Amino acid sequence: MRARALARSFGRGSKALAALGPVDVDIAPGEFVCIVGPSGCGKSTLLRIAAGLLRPSAGELELRASADRPAAMIFQDYGIYDWKTVLANVRFGLDVQRVPRKEADERARSWLARMGLADFAGAYPAALSGGMRQRVAIARALAVEPEILLMDEPFAALDAQLRTILQDELLDLTQTTRTTTLFITHSLEEALVLGDRVLVMSARPGRIIAERRPPFGRPRTGEVRATPEFTALKAELWQLLRGEVAGRADAGPPHPTTKGAVPA
Numbered sequence: 001m002r003a004r005a006l007a008r009s010f011g012r013g014s015k016a017l018a019a020l021g022p023v024d025v026d027i028a029p030g031e032f033v034c035i036v037g038p039s040g041c042g043k044s045t046l047l048r049i050a051a052g053l054l055r056p057s058a059g060e061l062e063l064r065a066s067a068d069r070p071a072a073m074i075f076q077d078y079g080i081y082d083w084k085t086v087l088a089n090v091r092f093g094l095d096v097q098r099v100p101r102k103e104a105d106e107r108a109r110s111w112l113a114r115m116g117l118a119d120f121a122g123a124y125p126a127a128l129s130g131g132m133r134q135r136v137a138i139a140r141a142l143a144v145e146p147e148i149l150l151m152d153e154p155f156a157a158l159d160a161q162l163r164t165i166l167q168d169e170l171l172d173l174t175q176t177t178r179t180t181t182l183f184i185t186h187s188l189e190e191a192l193v194l195g196d197r198v199l200v201m202s203a204r205p206g207r208i209i210a211e212r213r214p215p216f217g218r219p220r221t222g223e224v225r226a227t228p229e230f231t232a233l234k235a236e237l238w239q240l241l242r243g244e245v246a247g248r249a250d251a252g253p254p255h256p257t258t259k260g261a262v263p264a
C-alpha cells in the first residue's frame with residue numbers, strides 16, 4: 001500500500017471540515033502497521049479510503065494485491081448478517097470465493113473454535129452479545145486468509161482478557177501467513193504488541209507525527225508486554241499522543257490526577 005499526500009475533507013466551502021492529512025504511508029508486503037491517534041483524527045477515514053469505500057479529496061492511495069487472495073476488512077460496525085447463522089456468516093467470504101462447501105464448513109468451524117464460538121455455530125447473531133458478534137466478524141475476515149487485512153479497532157468492544165487472547169491469536173496468524181495488515185487502534189499497548197511499525201497521528205486533520213519500530217523480532221509472542229523496552233516505548237509514545245489528545249479544541253486540560261499516568 002502506498003499513500004501520497006492523501007487528504008480528505010467533508011463538506012464544501014466555509015463549512016468544509018478537514019478530516020485527514022496530508023499523509024504519506026508505505027506498507028510493504030507482509031508488513032503489520034499499526035496506527036494510533038486521538039479520537040476523531042481521521043483514522044477510520046484513512047481506512048475507508050484504503051478499502052475503496054471513500055474517495056480522497058487530494059493525493060492518492062494505491063493498494064496492490066495479487067489476484068489469488070482477497071483483501072478483507074473489519075470495521076467498527078461489524079457488518080454481520082442477522083438473517084444468517086453464525087456459521088453461515090463466517091462461511092460467507094468462502095462462499096463468495098467458491099470454496100467447496102465441505103472445506104468451507106470445516107474452515108469456518110475451525111475459526112469459530114479459535115474464537116471461542118464453537119457452540120454457537122447454529123445460533124443467529126441476535127442471540128449474541130456485542131463482543132461475540134465482533135468475534136464472528138473477525139472469524140469471517142480471517143477465514144478467507146486474506147492477503148491484506150484492514151482492521152479498524154476490531155478489539156475495542158472486547159473485555160481485556162479476550163482482547164489479549166485475540167491479539168496473540170492475530171500475531172500467530174499474521175506471522176504464519178504473512179498477511180499485510182493495517183491495524184487501527186487507540187491502544188498503544190495493542191499497537192506495540194502487534195506492529196512491525198507504529199505510526200502516531202496528530203489531532204484532526206490527522207497527519208503522521210511519529211513512527212517507531214518496536215524492537216521485538218519475529219516470530220513474536222505476547223510475552224513482549226513484560227519487557228522493559230515495551231514499557232519505555234509505551235511511555236515515550238504516550239508523551240507524544242497525550243499532547244494531541246489534550247490539544248483538541250473540544251477537550252479540556254488534562255485532569256491533574258491523571259497527569260503522567262500511561263493508559264493501556
Ligand code: ADP
Nearest residue numbers: 010017019038039040041042043044045046204
Ligand atoms: P477516527 O476514526 O480517528 O475517530 P474519523 O475518521 O471517523 O475519526 O473522523 C474524522 C473526522 O471526520 C471527524 O471529525 C468526523 O466527525 C468527520 N467525519 C467522518 N466521516 C464523516 C462523514 N461521512 N461526513 C462528515 N464528517 C465525517
Ligand code: MG
Nearest residue numbers: 043044076152
Ligand atoms: Mg474510528
